[in-house]
Amino acid sequence: IVMTQTPLSLSVTPGQPAAISCKSSESLLHSNGQTYLYWYLQRPGQSPHLLIYEVSSRFSGVPDRFSGSGSGTEFTLKISRVEAEDVGIYYCMQGVHVPPTFGGGTKVEIK
Amino acid sequence: VQLVESGGAVVQPGGSQRLSCTASGFIFDDYTMHWVRQTPGQGLEWLALISWDGGTTYYADSVKGRFTISRDNSKKSLYLEMNSLTTEDTAFYYCARVAVAGTFLIDFWGQGTLVTVSS
Numbered sequence: 001i002v003m004t005q006t007p008l009s010l011s012v013t014p015g016q017p018a019a020i021s022c023k024s025s026e027s028l029l030h031s032n033g034q035t036y037l038y039w040y041l042q043r044p045g046q047s048p049h050l051l052i053y054e055v056s057s058r059f060s061g062v063p064d065r066f067s068g069s070g071s072g073t074e075f076t077l078k079i080s081r082v083e084a085e086d087v088g089i090y091y092c093m094q095g096v097h098v099p100p101t102f103g104g105g106t107k108v109e110i111k
Numbered sequence: 112v113q114l115v116e117s118g119g120a121v122v123q124p125g126g127s128q129r130l131s132c133t134a135s136g137f138i139f140d141d142y143t144m145h146w147v148r149q150t151p152g153q154g155l156e157w158l159a160l161i162s163w164d165g166g167t168t169y170y171a172d173s174v175k176g177r178f179t180i181s182r183d184n185s186k187k188s189l190y191l192e193m194n195s196l197t198t199e200d201t202a203f204y205y206c207a208r209v210a211v212a213g214t215f216l217i218d219f220w221g222q223g224t225l226v227t228v229s230s
Binding site for chain 2: 036038040046047048049050053059091093095098099100101102103104105
């Protein structure tokens with residue numbers, strides 16, 4: 001399954017919103033009714049960490065300025081008000097089909 | 112939760128290397144584990160998965176037959192045995208914990224260990 005993220009990079013003024021798109025080559029709706037689409041952030045020099053699971057559920061400790069939405073093959077991660085600590089590369093990942101696959105990443109920078 | 116990888120090195124093409132990942136802060140043998148790699152400047156590639164008891168493993172086609180994932184629950188350790196290495200295997204290698212058995216959801220990653228395949 002190919003995961004395509006857009007844009008490749010994003011430069012955002014602090015306090016402004018940002019949105020990242022992730023499209024999959026096949027539906028991520030599992031036969032059990034769940035959609036296994038996840039979002040990760042990799043800050044510079046760090047390993048990735050989990051932000052969102054099952055499209056829209058925020059992981060423990062993730063600020064509520066992060067939200068996920070979408071269904072089927074099209075998904076979006078939104079940051080309502082970008083802060084300096086949000087810089088890094090964002091990856092979507094699908095966990096429905098084997099092998100699990102990641103998007104190519106979207107680099108977010110602060111203006 | 113802490114995952115600490117080790118074993119990264121410079122390896123000659125055709126060579127072998129064994130990576131280890133030591134877990135702490137959680138009950139290791141309750142969890143399925145992954146290996147994921149990231150090539151410098153590139154994206155993330157899932158490599159392999161092993162169930163809590165080691166009884167089930169899955170591999171990416173790119174490493175099937177060359178890499179072997181294993182674990183020793185008594186040592187709270189995960190391993191990746193890598194053989195027939197090529198320059199395309201040069202990458203940071205992460206071990207990662209599966210949040211919910213039966214899914215591929217990773218909730219925690221290690222800090223990674225670098226394998227460089229070069230003559």
